[in-house]
Amino acid sequence: MIEFYRKHFETNYRAKVKQLILDIERLLELENIYISQYDDPILFNEFKHNLSDKQWQRINQLYNTLYQNKNKISKTLNKFINKTESFQKCQLTFIDTFAGCGGLSLGLMKNGFKPVLINEIEPKFLETYYFNHDIKLEDYHCGDIKDIADSDKLPKVDLVVGGPPCQGFSMANRQRILDDPRNRLYKYFLKLLSNARPKFFIMENVKGMMNKSDEILENFKATIGDDYSIDIVLLNAKEFGIPQNRERVFVIGSRIKSVDAKRIVEDILKSKINYTEKPIKDALFGLPTLEPKRIKNKRGIENDKVGYKFRLNGFPQNDFLKDINNEQHIDYLANHTNRYNNDRDIEIFNKLPQGANSLHSSIKDIMPYSNRNHMFKDKYFKLEENKVSKTITSHMRLDCNMYIHPNQPRGLSPREASRIQTFPDDYIFMGANNTWYAQIGNAVPVKLAEIIGKHIIKHIN
Numbered sequence: 001m002i003e004f005y006r007k008h009f010e011t012n013y014r015a016k017v018k019q020l021i022l023d024i025e026r027l028l029e030l031e032n033i034y035i036s037q038y039d040d041p042i043l044f045n046e047f048k049h050n051l052s053d054k055q056w057q058r059i060n061q062l063y064n065t066l067y068q069n070k071n072k073i074s075k076t077l078n079k080f081i082n083k084t085e086s087f088q089k090c091q092l093t094f095i096d097t098f099a100g101c102g103g104l105s106l107g108l109m110k111n112g113f114k115p116v117l118i119n120e121i122e123p124k125f126l127e128t129y130y131f132n133h134d135i136k137l138e139d140y141h142c143g144d145i146k147d148i149a150d151s152d153k154l155p156k157v158d159l160v161v162g163g164p165p166c167q168g169f170s171m172a173n174r175q176r177i178l179d180d181p182r183n184r185l186y187k188y189f190l191k192l193l194s195n196a197r198p199k200f201f202i203m204e205n206v207k208g209m210m211n212k213s214d215e216i217l218e219n220f221k222a223t224i225g226d227d228y229s230i231d232i233v234l235l236n237a238k239e240f241g242i243p244q245n246r247e248r249v250f251v252i253g254s255r256i257k258s259v260d261a262k263r264i265v266e267d268i269l270k271s272k273i274n275y276t277e278k279p280i281k282d283a284l285f286g287l288p289t290l291e292p293k294r295i296k297n298k299r300g301i302e303n304d305k306v307g308y309k310f311r312l313n314g315f316p317q318n319d320f321l322k323d324i325n326n327e328q329h330i331d332y333l334a335n336h337t338n339r340y341n342n343d344r345d346i347e348i349f350n351k352l353p354q355g356a357n358s359l360h361s362s363i364k365d366i367m368p369y370s371n372r373n374h375m376f377k378d379k380y381f382k383l384e385e386n387k388v389s390k391t392i393t394s395h396m397r398l399d400c401n402m403y404i405h406p407n408q409p410r411g412l413s414p415r416e417a418s419r420i421q422t423f424p425d426d427y428i429f430m431g432a433n434n435t436w437y438a439q440i441g442n443a444v445p446v447k448l449a450e451i452i453g454k455h456i457i458k459h460i461n
Contacts, residue, residue, distance in 0.1 A: 097162030107449025
């Protein structure tokens, strides 16, 4: 991981390495592995950058320990070691744009697709993607999609995917999409498709995009030509065994004459009969109880009450968890931590019954926005354990008051939110704690991406 931080976190490199040291020390302690006292530099000298001598000595000791115990340490600890894998010569390759933390990629990779170019402008999101895969640093482009859309050195791929930011796809927006300056990134996604000429493409976006479906299909045809069949469909994650009411639009295109995009979409929709609706209690199953943090602006607090970034995983799995975890036991329970809440919020969390929002009579006497109920009716909402969750969004980075745990006086933890998004438990979210929610909320549910990829693969075969 240190090579990623050196390349993409130069201004706060020292802070990133400090956290890196804490993470590795914590995991080595949990695995009862003695830290080597051999402190001669094993890392390239460029990684010293602005580290103190003490930090440089410690990080070299830790990497010496990792390499000396490479065959002994857990898969999680191995993720800190330099990445070496490349899929450039594989069959079924794809380019992932606006990749975020990798939900769409992970679902596609479960079907045999391999990423050869990963694009994301936010290094704090790409950090998680990089950590969880063994893909070499050179295959990532941390920057604007414009840089690769205009490139004459794009790899030849079977698939291009992405979800351009959606400000200009609002239901209320009457302006043509291509004329809206907020849709610059959408235009570059189209340009990338025109340049890369993949066999297939997938674009994911918000529900409001469906209102402009005819215009969007026109944009695609005008940009990439008539040799692509294209279809657009609104999918709700809850209809595919995902415990979340999440509606998103997918545009799917095919350049293979024998594979019409409408056939792919039809097969995706027909597959709904194979799935039953999953309540969120299935996703929350087996996790240890947490209490809210009561000390504000106090980072780094970890204990049995408020949770840990990493703790050994001895917790049971139900059928839903076995499915998203590929029937594997996961060494660690990660990212199951709670955030700060004030006393009033905790009281509201306790009093609200499941399924109730800010207008409920049980909190009328303490509701801080009672004079503006029409604006804040969803300021608080307690999830119902026997129903699917409301849409997991990046708003959770601000607070989780709209995602109150059904049985505990707190908001959902990042691990709980990621399970609702069908990330496996060994997918670990990196960076500052509040960015975990943003990464999870922006992702395509892994299971939904897997289903879409499955039906594209079926037609390729």
